[in-house]
Amino acid sequence: MWPFTPQWQVLSEAKRAHRDNALLTTLQSVENKQEFLRATTSQIVANIDSGKWTASQVVAAFISQAIVAQKQTNCLTEILFEDALEQAQLLDAEFAATKQLRGPLHGVPVSIKDQFHIAGYDSSIGNSDRLNKPASQDADLVALLKSAGAIIIVKTNVPQTMFSFECCNPVWGRTTNPYNSNYTCGGSSGGEAALLALDGSALGVGSDIGGSLRYPAAFCGIYALKPGPSRISYAGTAGKFSQLHCDAAVYILLQVTVPGYNGVASVAGPMARTIDDLEIFCRLALGVPGRSLDLAPLLYREPKMPSRLRFGYYTDAYYKGSPAVKRAVMETVVALRAQGHECVEIEVPTPSEAFDVYVAISSADGYRTLLEGGVGNDPLDSSLLVIANGPNFPRFLRNFVAWAMGFFLGDTKLSSAIYSAGTKPVAELWKWLDRRDKYNTKFYAEVWDKHQLDGIIAPVQPMPQIVNDTFRKLFSLASGSTLYNVVNSPAGCVPVTKVDAAKDALTEEWTKAPTTSLVQRSLYQGRSPMYDPVKMAGMPISIQVVGRKWEEEKVLAMMRVVDEALGPRGFGPGSLSCRD
Known part of the structure; x- marks a missing residue:
């Protein structure tokens, strides 16, 4: 050596x-x-x-x-x-x-x-x-x-x-x-x-x-x-x-x-x-006592399922969903309707607010504790460059970058997320925690209660797949999943189909759609968009099945309803390792 x-x-x-x-x-x-x-x-x-x-x-x-x-x-x-x-x-x-x-x-x-x-x-x-x-x-x-x-x-x-x-x-x-x-x-x-x-x-x-x-x-x-x-x-x-x-x-x-x-x-x-x-x-x-003092005393409960479920669905939230992801959601909706279930299109209330809350709270110490405990004396993986450096810029510099991104480049989403990031005094953190709680209340009022839903069919994120070593450029795609951590909803993942180069090709709806989002442009526009259904062909596309708080058992049952409605489609034991 x-x-x-x-x-x-x-x-x-x-x-x-x-x-x-x-x-x-x-x-x-x-x-x-x-x-x-x-x-x-x-x-x-x-x-x-x-x-x-x-x-x-x-x-x-x-x-x-x-x-x-x-x-x-x-x-x-x-x-x-x-x-x-x-x-x-x-x-x-x-x-x-x-x-x-x-x-x-x-x-x-x-x-x-x-x-x-x-x-x-x-x-x-x-x-x-x-x-x-x-x-x-x-x-x-x-x-x-x-x-x-x-x-x-x-x-x-x-x-x-x-x-x-x-x-x-x-x-x-x-x-x-x-x-x-x-x-x-x-x-x-x-x-x-x-x-x-x-x-x-x-x-x-x-x-x-x-x-x-x-x-x-x-x-x-x-x-x-x-x-x-x-x-x-x-x-x-x-x-x-x-x-x-x-x-x-x-x-x-x-x-x-x-x-x-x-x-x-x-x-x-x-x-x-x-x-x-x-x-x-x-x-x-579920609910089995252990060393954790915060565990709710709720063992597995048999869910009470109506014969006709009411699902909300959406394909776009923080970013516009890709053709492949949109197809997976809509194929699920069609399959559920064919089984007699009701599906209504919904909108996520101010998705940028949920992501800002997530970024603000998670970066309250500039991710220093996280990096000290998770990196130590090792070299920093390239995927963490933005997390390691961005929140620790001097606040005036970070705010200037956020302002310039919004004012000159027009990307108000990333601008808002950058404003939210970084170290915070205790009083400011408390305000963000209050915003989290208020967003929870708003989400339940404007989604669950307004539409009287049993569950939600949602993309996991806008892209069906991500190339290695691109997280540092695309970290904001996580907004599709962090939403349900912010609102504490149980959420399952179900594979729906696989990328098809012909069915999932980009059209002018994506390539020429006016957008101020730098990330969305990189996904779908320019000479080499990151979304490439030819290179992704044959890879899985999945959805989220989301439920209300404390309804994990019902989410499992709704996942089963979705799975059975979609029918056999090349997933499950032996589907990859044992294929001819």
Whole structure:
């Protein structure tokens, strides 16, 4: 090793070598591997219960596929193969002796986002300062999954600071999209989504404070549920800034968090290949007491569903949705109407206000605590350049840039967001928190109550997919998902269709539409717009299904209604890894 090699690099290279060595498993080839990979969580448990399969066979099949997924996308961090195989053997012996399943996830291979503690393993979250410091205790969710018979096989990659909808850090590198390596898998639960899309795990756990469950699920064509705060325990996650009010944090990252921050709640949630699998997780985890003192005592409740649901929908909010995203929303609307459900077009009230609130509150300390805890001595990932520098400009300079952007360039949205960003005295922060609460009230009055809705069908963001290393230019696209963190609505992600170069081509509605938005111009106009349906062809397009506060169970039921209305369309277990 060169004597002047930085310590972070030495530590990171050693850690990656340790992971790569752990991937060199001596497993024999698995017969009928695709049969295991095509099985849902409930099918896995049923086949073990009937004696057709053993937990050891199932775990071996998914370990084999996790190795394939790692080679294709670089999605793994901690490798638990030896422990997983040993646990599977113990479950098999227990079942042979008792003929009783350990629980509803008996023998199911599960993956966990890197931030959740597993005793004996690191939770580095892509920071070299956290390497070689294994957790002493399982996170609440990890303990709960184990008690239900789940077998954890790996932990998965996250972006540096977990404050990005990409997935890259100096320790583990970049995780890419399983459909196209030139595109991001999403963040911050990106490793989970890439692994699940390739059937390297049967069920996963992630978290969300601004889209961290929904972006990866959307980009990788899987399902996810962001619950509202206080429904699932978040205790036992990485970082000295870990546990906030309502187990909270801030944006796609403040998930490693900031002590005392209670502006927007970070929540844990499931990621899966089917809605059935999401429901099994939620029946297990919702409202189950743990170390968190802020958990609402609400166990899973059977939702009361009207025979005819009333959905609101929209295709444009902060930015104009792309042709592909608009098609996904409208195909969903058509499918729901064909099943007898009512769909009415709605408008999001002042979406720029919701994004300004998010930016203002999350940047109240200039993201300093976030960067200190998530970057440390490591080099800063390029995706974080705007976050690291913009809010810390002197206020007079930042205000001048915001004014010039609005006055000379006409981009009032970005101008307003820049005005909102930056360090704030306590009194100013209180005013923003009050604006957050007032926006919540307005949203419920002007959307839920005015239209008497059961649910909302919405884009995840204007673009169906994002090229690697563009977050720093497109961070404001997160406005499509942060909205539902600001208003604390449960929101699920459902894959709808795939990009079609012909159906989703740009027309004059996009290329020549007058706009003052610099970002919107970069998406759809000029010689090389970022939206390119030819390059994105065959990649997933997803939607959000949103519900009222405390109605996670109803959101799951509405996701199922949407899923069944759309019918078979090339998503789910085996759809990517087992295709011909």
